[in-house]
Every structure is written in C-alpha cells, then in structure tokens.
Amino acid sequence: MANFPYPNESIDSIIDLMKYDNDVTKGWFGIMILIMFWVIAFLSLKGFESKQAFAGASFFVMLMAVFFKIMGILSTRYFWFPILMVVLSVFWLVFSKEQTV
Numbered sequence: 001m002a003n004f005p006y007p008n009e010s011i012d013s014i015i016d017l018m019k020y021d022n023d024v025t026k027g028w029f030g031i032m033i034l035i036m037f038w039v040i041a042f043l044s045l046k047g048f049e050s051k052q053a054f055a056g057a058s059f060f061v062m063l064m065a066v067f068f069k070i071m072g073i074l075s076t077r078y079f080w081f082p083i084l085m086v087v088l089s090v091f092w093l094v095f096s097k098e099q100t101v
Helices: 014-024 028-044 050-071 076-095
Strands: none
Touching (some): 028 050
C-alpha cells in the first residue's frame, strides 16, 4: 500500500493544492500539466503552419513555466526546457523564411 503524506490543514488555495499534488507525485505534476497544455495549445493552433503552432504553444507553455517556477511547482531542471523550445522555435521561424528577390 502506498504511503502518501497527509495533506496539511493549511491548504486554502489552489496553489497549495497544486504544491501538495506535486509533492505526492514527486515533482511530475507540474511537468505533466505543462506537457498537457503544450499539446492542447499546439492542436488549437493547427490552423496555422506547424512552425507557427509550435512557436505559439511553446511560448504559452514558457509563460506557464515561469508562473509554476514562481509558485514552486516546477524545478529548475525542467524550467529551462520550455525556454529552450521557444528559442528553437524562433530560430525555426527566422531561418525557414523563403528567400525572394
């Protein structure tokens, strides 16, 4: 039988609940929420080209990662990955422009 920590009596807000969920899942809660929102944002933006949908979803998830890092839900190790995705998507958008003369 799993031995989960009992929730603290002071869980008064959604942030406290998310921190508790993150503790129970050993840090995977924040990561999975970011992945889920990236997939939803990417599929929502599929009306655009793939590179633009990738950039938009990555930017949205990077903003969420900043808030999750401030709230203490996301560790520093996983905080840099959405930022790297945004940087890569900017390079993809800039260098994939068709050259017209």
